[in-house]
Amino acid sequence: NAGVTQTPKFQVLKTGQSMTLQCAQDMNHEYMSWYRQDPGMGLRLIHYSVGAGITDQGEVPNGYNVSRSTTEDFPLRLLSAAPSQTSVYFCASSYSDRVLRTEAFFGQGTRLTVV
Amino acid sequence: KQEVTQIPAALSVPEGENLVLNCSFTDSAIYNLQWFRQDPGKGLTSLLLIQSSQREQTSGRLNASLDKSSGRSTLYIAASQPGDSATYLCAVSPRGTGFQKLVFGTGTRLLVSP
Numbered sequence: 001n002a003g004v005t006q007t008p009k010f011q012v013l014k015t016g017q018s019m020t021l022q023c024a025q026d027m028n029h030e031y032m033s034w035y036r037q038d039p040g041m042g043l044r045l046i047h048y049s050v051g052a053g054i055t056d057q058g059e060v061p062n063g064y065n066v067s068r069s070t071t072e073d074f075p076l077r078l079l080s081a082a083p084s085q086t087s088v089y090f091c092a093s094s095y096s097d098r099v100l101r102t103e104a105f106f107g108q109g110t111r112l113t114v115v
Numbered sequence: 116k117q118e119v120t121q122i123p124a125a126l127s128v129p130e131g132e133n134l135v136l137n138c139s140f141t142d143s144a145i146y147n148l149q150w151f152r153q154d155p156g157k158g159l160t161s162l163l164l165i166q167s168s169q170r171e172q173t174s175g176r177l178n179a180s181l182d183k184s185s186g187r188s189t190l191y192i193a194a195s196q197p198g199d200s201a202t203y204l205c206a207v208s209p210r211g212t213g214f215q216k217l218v219f220g221t222g223t224r225l226l227v228s229p
Contacts, residue, residue, distance in 0.1 A: 031215035042219040106159040
């Protein structure tokens with residue numbers, strides 16, 4: 001019963017490096033999202049996807065890129081890492097039924113430090 | 116812009132006590148409200164989901180209520196246990212922006228001492 005799987009769990013980057021955070025879900029959910037969690041600020045939406053091939057920006061998209069080629073996978077790319085991107089990143093997937101009941105499921109997070 | 120506030124930011128209680136965590140939101144136009152639990156260094160675990168048409172949901176010792184008109188939700192934990200120690204987050208799914216786009220509060224950190 002995997003649910004939402006994120007890799008890696010921890011990562012240290014140097015300023016200017018790029019990397020991809022991986023997210024995969026096995027629940028056949030249409031919707032996937034990336035959030036970052038910073039102390040005192042709660043979780044904030046970075047990018048989201050409503051289905052394969054469709055992505056859009058959230059509240060804090062600058063410096064990040066996403067794509068959704070399959071229903072299962074939703075990778076998050078850091079183009080040129082900056083210390084301000086030090087954070088914990090969470091991937092989520094969700095579904096919606098006919099009465100718009102929607103429930104989100106989260107991965108275990110990736111703790112990223114940019115030095 | 117929807118904003119979600121959780122009070123108190125931290126709460127410490129002795130084991131066995133009943134407690135209430137509060138969540139307020141500024142715009143009553145929501146699809147759902149969801150309560151999560153987060154253990155240190157871990158991900159979010161969904162506890163309860165309340166649709167906008169519902170007043171409350173229950174799961175075991177947990178009961179969540181929703182008063183959409185006043186923009187408030189409460190999470191009631193009965194007979195608290197040390198294993199309940201965690202951070203509790205509430206999140207709303209605002210209408211008009213896409214129901215999958217959650218807006219989170221900053222959480223209540225709960226410590227239940229034996």
